[in-house]
């Protein structure tokens with residue numbers, strides 16, 4: 001049995017057991033007891049699913065009423081993803097996972113700093129309340145938000161509305177990667193992901209202590225639009 005199939009089976013078995021123990025009405029409201037997997041296992045599940053996606057061998061898990069029905073009683077995602085809002089980077093699909101598997105925050109440029117309570121609080125909730133042990137910041141090739149930051153690096157007020165603030169937030173990553181060898185856009189995309197990873201690592205009072213105690217791992221990845229592959233950053 002594949003890892004994800006095994007997990008899904010265990011979740012279903014747990015839900016059935018809860019239902020049998022508590023009766024019809026109370027069982028519907030009972031949270032599932034199955035804990036989120038450890039960080040290593042969660043990362044393995046993500047990368048295994050991505051390998052299926054790259055090969056065109058996706059399994060479309062967790063899409064039937066039998067899958068999503070029991071989730072009304074509670075969620076138990078295996079990881080939290082901070083990804084870009086780009087329409088070409090949907091985490092459940094590119095990791096070949098289903099409903100209830102991933103707690104996802106998507107914002108153009110997948111950045112943390114300046115996003116305030118929305119992004120930080122969402123990730124903290126996933127860790128503190130849902131017991132997620134893996135957070136992945138997921139950038140992607142040809143990211144328009146990073147491109148805009150490069151293009152408007154030295155402009156004072158070049159873009160309308162809040163777009164300007166968004167781009168300004170990404171500019172430090174562009175500046176930090178300016179003198180790296182290689183492709184400037186790819187360097188800025190990787191650096192922007194690592195900036196977000198570093199900010200989450202040091203984010204008190206929820207994430208930083210969890211990282212220090214070994215309960216949480218925060219990793220960065222970059223998705224390639226052309227191949228579908230996620231490469232982990234170290």
Ligand SMILES: [Zn+2]
Pocket residue numbers: 084085086108109110140142143144145146
């Ligand atoms: Zn993007």
